[in-house]
Amino acid sequence: MAASPASSATETSPDNSAAPAVQIRHLNYFFGTGELRKQVLFDINLDLPRGQIVIMTGPSGSGKTTLLTLIGALRTVHAGSLQVLGQELMGLSSRKLVGVRRNIGFIFQAHNLFESLTAAQNVEMAVELQPQFHAKRTQATEILGQLGLDNRVDYKPESLSGGQKQRVAIARALVNQPPLILADEPTAALDKKSGRDVVTLMQKLAKEDNRTILMVTHDNRILDVADRIINLVDGYIESDETLDTFNTTHDPKNLDQQMFIL
Amino acid sequence: MKRTPLAVLNLLHERTRLLVAIAGVAFAVLLIFMNLGFQGALLKTTVTFYDQIQADIFLTSPQSLEISTTKEFPRTRLYQAAGVAGVERVMPLYLESLLWRNPETRLSRAMFVFGVNPQDPVFAMPELQTAAARTILVQPDTVLIDRLSRADFGPQTVGLETEASRRRVIIGGQYTLGSGFAADGTLIMSDQNFVRFFTPRSFDQINLGLIQTSEGANVPAIAATLRQQLPADVQVMTRRDIIQNDLLYWLENTAIGFIFTLGVIVSFIVGTVIVYQILYTDIRDHLKEYATLKAMGYSGRYLFVVVLQEALILAVTGYIPGFIAAFGLYQLTFQATNLPIEMTLNRLILVFILTVIMCSLSGLISVRRAVTADPAEVF
Numbered sequence: 326m327a328a329s330p331a332s333s334a335t336e337t338s339p340d341n342s343a344a345p346a347v348q349i350r351h352l353n354y355f356f357g358t359g360e361l362r363k364q365v366l367f368d369i370n371l372d373l374p375r376g377q378i379v380i381m382t383g384p385s386g387s388g389k390t391t392l393l394t395l396i397g398a399l400r401t402v403h404a405g406s407l408q409v410l411g412q413e414l415m416g417l418s419s420r421k422l423v424g425v426r427r428n429i430g431f432i433f434q435a436h437n438l439f440e441s442l443t444a445a446q447n448v449e450m451a452v453e454l455q456p457q458f459h460a461k462r463t464q465a466t467e468i469l470g471q472l473g474l475d476n477r478v479d480y481k482p483e484s485l486s487g488g489q490k491q492r493v494a495i496a497r498a499l500v501n502q503p504p505l506i507l508a509d510e511p512t513a514a515l516d517k518k519s520g521r522d523v524v525t526l527m528q529k530l531a532k533e534d535n536r537t538i539l540m541v542t543h544d545n546r547i548l549d550v551a552d553r554i555i556n557l558v559d560g561y562i563e564s565d566e567t568l569d570t571f572n573t574t575h576d577p578k579n580l581d582q583q584m585f586i587l
Numbered sequence: 588m589k590r591t592p593l594a595v596l597n598l599l600h601e602r603t604r605l606l607v608a609i610a611g612v613a614f615a616v617l618l619i620f621m622n623l624g625f626q627g628a629l630l631k632t633t634v635t636f637y638d639q640i641q642a643d644i645f646l647t648s649p650q651s652l653e654i655s656t657t658k659e660f661p662r663t664r665l666y667q668a669a670g671v672a673g674v675e676r677v678m679p680l681y682l683e684s685l686l687w688r689n690p691e692t693r694l695s696r697a698m699f700v701f702g703v704n705p706q707d708p709v710f711a712m713p714e715l716q717t718a719a720a721r722t723i724l725v726q727p728d729t730v731l732i733d734r735l736s737r738a739d740f741g742p743q744t745v746g747l748e749t750e751a752s753r754r755r756v757i758i759g760g761q762y763t764l765g766s767g768f769a770a771d772g773t774l775i776m777s778d779q780n781f782v783r784f785f786t787p788r789s790f791d792q793i794n795l796g797l798i799q800t801s802e803g804a805n806v807p808a809i810a811a812t813l814r815q816q817l818p819a820d821v822q823v824m825t826r827r828d829i830i831q832n833d834l835l836y837w838l839e840n841t842a843i844g845f846i847f848t849l850g851v852i853v854s855f856i857v858g859t860v861i862v863y864q865i866l867y868t869d870i871r872d873h874l875k876e877y878a879t880l881k882a883m884g885y886s887g888r889y890l891f892v893v894v895l896q897e898a899l900i901l902a903v904t905g906y907i908p909g910f911i912a913a914f915g916l917y918q919l920t921f922q923a924t925n926l927p928i929e930m931t932l933n934r935l936i937l938v939f940i941l942t943v944i945m946c947s948l949s950g951l952i953s954v955r956r957a958v959t960a961d962p963a964e965v966f
Contacts, residue, residue: 394963397882399961399963420886426882426884427883427884431882431883433879439593439596441597441601446596450593453590453591454883458590497883
């Protein structure tokens with residue numbers, strides 16, 4: 326029995342290269358229903374052009390992850406407009422949302438690798454989402470090589486270190502060369518050096534191939550890779566600045582109230 | 588290039604769990620095989636009885652239930668039947684039980700007795716076709732004993748003397764019939780001896796009337812004529828009718844058919860629960876990974892197929908050892924009880940289908956968890 330993922334993927338999400346990677350207009354989002362209904366995102370307006378690395382920060386509970394999962398087509402949009410790679414997600418059926426996800430690379434806080442599969446097989450699982458995957462092994466070893474895992478291709482996750490596992494997860498997210506990469510605390514489980522390596526790798530790949538990366542992080546050590554930093558507080562976009570401005574406004578020397586928010 | 592066989596790799600990753608699962612399925616398969624085996628053997632014994640009786644039409648009392656629970660009826664009915672066109676020969680069969688004493692342990696057990704006219708070719712067993720066998724049968728207090736009678740009846744040596752229903756009895760010879768659930772052992776004796784052993788029974792009251800039709804006769808038509816002509820104190824049955832009647836008796840009027848069907852159902856449920864436990868644990872352990880697959884763009888259907896594949900792999904790998912164990916136990920049961928318990932192709936297929944249904948059912952119950960895995964929860 327051959328298991329084949331739904332074939333609707335490619336038709337439903339044309340990668341319109343002219344459009345910005347993400348365009349959000351008046352997005353509101355609620356959790357719960359009726360009496361318990363609670364709004365978590367308020368009137369979000371955001372454009373992410375191609376090739377930009379954007380870091381989203383903010384206190385916990387501010388709605389960062391919710392926004393990330395909305396952009397990643399993992400949740401249904403309630404109100405407003407959310408376009409990802411030129412595709413409007415508002416009102417899209419869950420079957421079509423699955424198709425949109427195939428053009429997005431996800432990197433999670435936990436690596437979420439199958440313990441039963443080798444590093445290469447875990448990456449190949451992503452390649453198999455493509456209509457053609459006869460070269461999956463080559464593609465997998467190639468990207469693992471780029472991430473410095475040449476010698477670990479046939480290792481299972483249990484014999485890899487935390488940093489290596491996270492790099493396998495990144496290889497899995499990048500192997501299909503998705504135009505948009507969403508990462509949630511990719512360095513949280515890593516030590517300083519591994520975290521740095523991972524972020525530098527992502528930066529290199531983004532710049533070389535004009536990918537858009539949206540990263541949620543609390544890790545101040547990696548802010549320098551960002552082209553732009555968005556600060557989300559209580560469901561509102563509090564600030565949206567370039568790295569330089571962000572550094573000035575958040576410099577401890579300028580005793581500004583904002584530093585307590587970060 | 589083939590897809591990564593996720594189902595196989597997931598199962599192989601947890602070796603201990605896989606072995607437990609296979610053992611569980613094998614156990615359920617074995618239980619189902621044994622229940623069906625006993626049921627089949629029971630049915631088969633009621634049939635083999637009649638296979639050795641050389642008659643096309645049977646007369647019984649309407650009050651008879653099956654061969655070991657019969658009511659006598661007048662022998663005259665048999666002679667009346669003999670007058671019908673197409674009837675070649677009629678033969679009376681006397682049936683009773685006596686207490687046979689095991690000469691070694693001195694314990695008595697009930698033995699089923701066929702009383703026949705030594706000149707009548709009632710049975711098809713080759714041992715009874717010789718003139719010598721007829722000579723033995725006409726000797727007083729001499730009987731032939733079934734080799735397949737239970738060992739509890741004691742030795743079956745020719746010439747052995749023991750006591751049956753307070754009379755001396757001599758084993759004159761042996762034959763092979765098999766007695767099934769109706770009796771633990773059988774004897775064949777002449778009608779003369781029968782009347783002696785079972786006083787006050789007479790020649791005039793018989794238990795089964797055997798009718799042989801002439802070569803190429805239309806048996807159902809003759810049976811219909813007999814039904815018309817004979818009074819209502821006898822029942823006319825063709826070979827198929829009487830076999831069907833006995834089968835139905837055991838299946839419906841005793842607990843035996845019910846017990847084995849229940850046994851199959853219980854085994855099926857046990858198997859379903861075991862496989863469900865294994866699959867559910869596997870899904871629970873991999874929930875984050877499954878949700879990740881969905882985030883990557885795999886559909887719920889893909890996960891559904893993976894879980895179902897795991898279920899089917901368990902079905903096949905559990906069926907094989909279950910079948911082998913059942914085959915061994917069938918042999919053992921046959922040696923211990925002489926029940927004609929046999930592995931038939933139909934049963935092999937039936938149990939395989941049941942196993943596949945059992946595992947798929949568990950798969951379907953547990954798969955919901957994987958399919959509904961919310962990719963948004965992974966973050």
